[in-house]
Amino acid sequence: MNAAGSLRGRLAICPGSFDPVTLGHLDIIRRAAKMFDQVIVAVLVNPGKNPSFTVEERMDMLRRSVDGIGNVTVECFDGLLADYTRQKGAQVIVRGLRAVTDFEYEFQMALANRKMNGNIDTVFLTTSAEYMYLSSSMVKSIACFGGDISDFVPACICREISERLCLPAYRRQPDDVSK
Numbered sequence: 001m002n003a004a005g006s007l008r009g010r011l012a013i014c015p016g017s018f019d020p021v022t023l024g025h026l027d028i029i030r031r032a033a034k035m036f037d038q039v040i041v042a043v044l045v046n047p048g049k050n051p052s053f054t055v056e057e058r059m060d061m062l063r064r065s066v067d068g069i070g071n072v073t074v075e076c077f078d079g080l081l082a083d084y085t086r087q088k089g090a091q092v093i094v095r096g097l098r099a100v101t102d103f104e105y106e107f108q109m110a111l112a113n114r115k116m117n118g119n120i121d122t123v124f125l126t127t128s129a130e131y132m133y134l135s136s137s138m139v140k141s142i143a144c145f146g147g148d149i150s151d152f153v154p155a156c157i158c159r160e161i162s163e164r165l166c167l168p169a170y171r172r173q174p175d176d177v178s179k
C-alpha cells in the first residue's frame with residue numbers, strides 16, 4: 001500500500017504470452033486498469049515456447065485491443081519478470097486465475113518473484129465466469145479447423161487470427177454455406 005493506503009498511484013504489470021490475446025485477457029486488463037493508475041501489458045519474449053505469433057504481432061494485436069483504455073500501454077520483455085518489474089519501478093504484478101489448477105504454479109511464481117524483488121506483490125484477479133474456459137491455445141485449436149472464434153477474441157483482430165491460423169483444408173470459400 002502507498003502512503004494513502006490504497007492501490008492508487010501504483011504501476012501494475014500484466015505479463016503473459018498473449019499468443020494471441022483473448023477476451024479473457026482483455027477482461028483482466030480492463031479490470032486492472034480500473035484498480036491501478038498505470039498498467040503495462042508486458043508480452044513475454046520466450047524463445048522456448050514456440051509461439052504462433054511473433055512478439056511484434058502479439059503486441060500489435062494487444063495495442064489494437066486496448067485502444068481507448070487510456071492508462072494501458074503495451075511492451076515486451078525478456079529475461080526475468082522480477083528484473084523487468086524492478087527496471088520499470090512497478091509495485092504490482094497482475095495475474096488472472098481461471099481454476100484451482102492455475103493456482104499452484106501461480107503461487108510458486110508469486111513467491112519466487114517476491115524473493116527476487118522484495119518490492120513486488122502479485123495480485124490475482126479471478127476470471128469472469130463467462131471466460132473461465134477460455135485460453136489462447138483453445139482459440140488456436142478452433143481457428144485452425146475453421147471454427148468461429150468471434151466470441152473468444154476482440155472483434156478487431158478476429159479475422160486476422162482466423163486467416164492466419166486456419167489450415168488450407170478447412171478454409172471456407174466466400175459462397176460456401178454448407179460448413
Ligand code: ADP
Nearest residue numbers: 015016017018019024025095096097127131134
Ligand atoms: P502465460 O503463458 O504467462 O500464462 P497467458 O497469455 O496464457 O500467459 O496468460 C496471461 C495471463 O492472463 C495469466 O495470468 C493468465 O492466467 C491470464 N488469463 C488467460 N486467460 C484467462 C481467462 N480466460 N480468464 C482470466 N485470466 C486469464
